[in-house]
Amino acid sequence: MNDSQWDFLTELLETPSPSGYETRGQRVWVDYVEAFADEVRTDDYGNAIATYEGSDDGPTIALTGHADEIGFIVNRIDDDGFLHLGSIGGSDRTVTKGQHVTVHTADGPVSGVIAQTAIHLRDADEDKLDDISEQAVDIGAADREEATEVVEVGDPITFSSTVEELMGTRVAARGMDNRVGTWTAAEGLRLAAEAEVDATVVAVSTVQEELGTRGAKMVGFQLDLDAVLVVDVTHVSDYPGGRPDKAGDIELGAGPVVGRGSANHPVVTQAVRKAAADADIDVQLQAAGMGTGTDAREFFVARGGVPTVNISVPNRYMHTPVEVIDTDDLEEVAELLAAFTEQASRYDTFAVDV
Incomplete structure (x- = not known):
């Protein structure tokens, strides 16, 4: 990865x-x-769409990822100046207490910590997991009046963790889910433009996926597409506590993950696998018998149905402040997206043969 x-x-x-x-x-x-x-x-809601114009008779291919991350929201401010929380997306209550957070206000960031009773003061029967709605942020305010001078109900909150380089090509950060997807969509577009592919390539960074794939629903209505490659993260099982029974045998550093089943279109799936093989990119396969849980579930039913495949970046510790990916996987996903756009014009149609 260059600078x-x-x-x-x-x-x-x-x-x-x-x-x-x-x-x-x-x-x-x-x-x-x-x-x-x-x-x-x-x-109007902030979905971002970037287009490379290919030849007039080439297909139109979308490369997508979602821009949003999970977090919290200020639900109320109590008399003592503590900020009581609501969830934004699938916030994990098991990793929240004792964490540094940032409240994003109209006037700039406000630092805080999520309160946690010290271990010395807790009874054994008090070692339970409080719901997010039972947790509160301490910004150091003396009372409600002081807190409301800087924070309002409805202000969003995120963990304060940032990017940490681990050994080799491993990187930890919050929000890998799914800024890595938007990164690959942008890079796939750049590589396709440099190769001057015949296909028209539309890179999309959607909003509000974590709230129910809402941005994808908006964009799917707007665009007339021949195929969509949706990039998101997926679970791996290569760490202590990993669940191969749920995630399959997916590993960091073993390459892009190609979904099979449900929303994943069989013809496009095979075309993606061929593009990967021709580009000498190893891929991992993951079953999706019921659904993908990604923006693919909106794109594949848009406008009467658009052939769609979910391509994933392997990710450890999803929805925590310390998600871990391998940048080799990330680069190969972008290369795979571009390789598919280069071959897409060879297909007269992506429709299944019935």
């Missing part, structure tokens, strides 16, 4: 983008893709 790619990735990861409050992160993405896209636009 420009790394800087783009770290800026995406370090720019807070909780669901419903994605504009700062989307600006980072838009500024990057403007250098090589023929057109960049955003819609």
Whole structure:
């Protein structure tokens, strides 16, 4: 990964983008893709769409990821100045207490910590997991009046963790889910533009996936597409406590993960696997018998049905402040996206043969 790619990735990861409050992160993405896209636009809710115009008779292929991350929201402010929490997306109550957080206010960031009773003061029967709604942030305010001078109900909150380089090509950060997907969509578009592929390629960074794939529903209605490659993260099972019975035998550093089943279109799946083989990219397969749980579930039913495949970046510790990925996987996903766009014009149609 070169310096420009790394800087783009770290800026995406370090720019807070909780669901419903994605504009700062989307600006980072838009500024990057403007250098090589023929057109960049955003819609009323902040979905960002960048287009490379291919030949007139080529297919139109979308490469997508979602911009939002999980987090919290200020639900109420009590008389003592503590901020009581609501969830934004699938926040994990087992990793929240005792964490540094940042409240994102109209006037700038406010630092805080999620309160936790010290182990010395807890009775054994008190060692339970409080729901997010039972947890509170301490910003150091003396009372409600002081707290409301800097914070309002409805302000979003994220963990304060940022990017940490681990050994080799492993990296930890919050929000890998799914800024890595938007990174690959942008990089896939850049590589396709450099290769001057015949296909028209549309890179998309959607909003509010963590709240129910809402941005994808908006974008799927807007665009007339021949195929969609949706990039998100997926669980691995290569760590203590991993669950191969649920995640399959997925590993970090073993390459992009190609979904099979449910929303994953069989013809496009095979085309993606062929593109990977021709580009000498090893892929892992993952079963999705009931659904993908990603933006793919909106794109594949848009406009009467669009052939769609979910391609995943392997990820450890999803929905925690310390998600871990391997940047080799990340680069290979971007290369696979570009390889597919290069071969897409060879297909007269992606429709199944019945």
